[in-house]
Amino acid sequence: MLLKDKMALNYKRQLGTLLGLIALIGIFWISTPYFLTVSNLLNITRQTSINAIIAIGMTFVIISGGIDLSVGSILAFAGVVTAGSLSAGVPIFFAIIIGMLLGFFCGAVNGLLIAWGHLPPFISTLGMMSIARGGALLFTGGRPISGFSQSFRVFAEGRFLSVPMPVFIMILLYILGHFILTRTKLGRYTYAMGGNEEAAVLSGIHVKLYKLFIYGISGMLSGLAAIILTARLNSAQPIAGIMYELDAIAATVIGGTSLMGGEGTLLGTLIGALIMGVLRNGLNIMGVSSFIQQTIIGAVIITAVLIDMMLKKRK
């Protein structure tokens, strides 16, 4: 098969989701002219960036055949610890490293329990969801930590080549993640263990170690998202990130990744995250109540996955 055909085939699978995204944008554009302004579009991508970054890790985890429910809590924990470090006078660079390492550590504990302790990912990460949330609350005594220097807030407010910093980071991470998933051993093994774990083990892949790493990455990306969120709000909340895990899972499955593992793409996940972002933003602009928004988002998730499954079956 020619490379061109191969790419065409890969993109064809994303085409449905992409058309969905374009249709949504069209609908909102007709409803409210303000929707399709540069400032609003930048707004959407900025709002999407946090979910989209978490969803990168989620995509790796789900392709590997698992699930990660702890990302929202890890985000809160890493956020408050980074914030606390900053308040204690730790240099920005090190504070960020601390936050991301904490995220990696929490994720790696998940991986450890799943790979060596043979816990189902659902249970292990459900436990971590509570543990990390408790950690965040303990660390702050339940109070938010606020007020940071301008040089830290650059992570949310700054621009690079006139692209908002969070969006820039998001794009960079998606390019890197896509490369890892499609061109490296780590990526290949992620698909292999999700497609058939037994066959992966019998092919000599150190599945346990790679699992540890994949959950670690998921936690680390939550730590990174926490930094952007903290910078944007100029405040780290111990109750931040509630339900973020579900948004990330939704973005991943809307993007065509199978919850059974073994297949999926990051391009799909990015489109999935954008669909969620556009939907929230558009409904907000139209003044739709948040109760109805919830319902609509739920219906969109179900419809997207239903259509994806029907398309796959026909193939």
Added chain:
Amino acid sequence: MPGKIILEMRHICKKFPGVVALDDVDFQLYEGEVHVLLGENGAGKSTLIKIISGAYSKSSGAMILEGIPADIQSPGHALELGIGTIYQELNLVSQLTVAENIFLGREPVNKLGIIDSRQVIRNARNVLAALKVEIDPQARVVDLGIAQQQIVEILKAISMQMKILILDEPTSALTRQEIEKLFDTIRQLKEKGVGIIYISHRIEEIFEIGDRVTVLRDGRVVRTSSIDAVDSSDLIRLMVARELKEHFPKRKAMIGAEALRVEHLTRTDVLDDINFALQKGEILGITGLMGSGRTELARAIFGVDGIDSGNIYVNGKKWVIDSPRKAIEAGLGYMTEDRKLQGLILKLSVSKNISLPSLDRVSNLGIIMTDSEQQLAKRYIQELQIKTTGPDQLVQSLSGGNQQKVVIAKWLACQSDIFIFDEPTRGIDVAAKVEIYQLMNQLVARGASIIMISSELPEVIGMSDRILVMCHGRINGEFDPSNILQEELLKCGLGI
């Protein structure tokens, strides 16, 4: 012939991608007869019974059940029509009791809709007594042996008052006494007018229990006749038709130095003091009944399951193989019994499956060099003549024989030279089998060595240089294939 025809199959065809499994098959089953289906693996027996039992749909042809055309949609539908099937793989819920399994889905309930457990047990006792089987109806299935589980499965079908009962190799794991009991039951069922389709590889059994026999070969009916009109050598000739030599193109390779030696390999309750050596250029056949420890031995050598004691030497050097990674490093390759469940990643392409254990060879600093990977795949696609549209075709859309070749390519690509092939030709057609055998010849000709685990005795005799027979986790005998009969291997495997 007594009674009337209860099932008639006319001009049945079944096509799979690349394979015609059944070609214009006619088949009749009378009331109260035991109709034996005979044929080699891949001849089409299982396909035929899967069509009758609703697991497959036929490509063309007609099925007439008690004079009425029937279009069986699903296994559930077949059960409703009174067609019960007992497959080789048992379908019991292991955590439920014997009684609960027998009446699963048909539990007697009281007025409130609550299951009457006492009645379940009472009914089960009746069924057990009718067959004079001594199994506790309240025992959990997981605690029973294979033979007992098989009997429970048969009791379940018997209790459903089936008009047609299909038995797929029901005696393969039973002892002589248990077989007697089963035959008694079959005779009772005949009295009641049940039509029985009976599949077995044991020719002597067929004369004991069968009324008529249909021989299938390469998806066609070769002959249907009364059992009295044929003898066992007729049947074998009809089944095989080709000379055995043509079927098993065995070429002896130069036997060289020792490649693998296993000493005192023990895993409590599974493997008991296993000792053997494997030479370069040798195909060592290992056979034995289901559960005799064949596959467990392969898994132990390949480092999948831990061992309690014993040593493994590869090329004279002692290796502690505690993971498949270590085994691959030592030069071992393992083609598993169930390629779909354990051997392949079906959602990935041919090239990605081939390169999986040897990604290091085609990557640099963890980054895969796509061109080298494609070249690697193309090389083996050509060398093993894998029929595929290209390296990017998904493995799930290949035929069984070609999937098996992908597994072999996988191990060749990581330069394995000691191969463990567990049931290498299960579920692939005759032509593909011969290709796999030829590949095995090529491998040993190059100085590789092969452990071939198989329950197909003709294959074991036809392809091995030496045969080990396992029974209850032990090696029960070693044989020279040039002067051994299937019966002797079977006896050894049964521990008689």
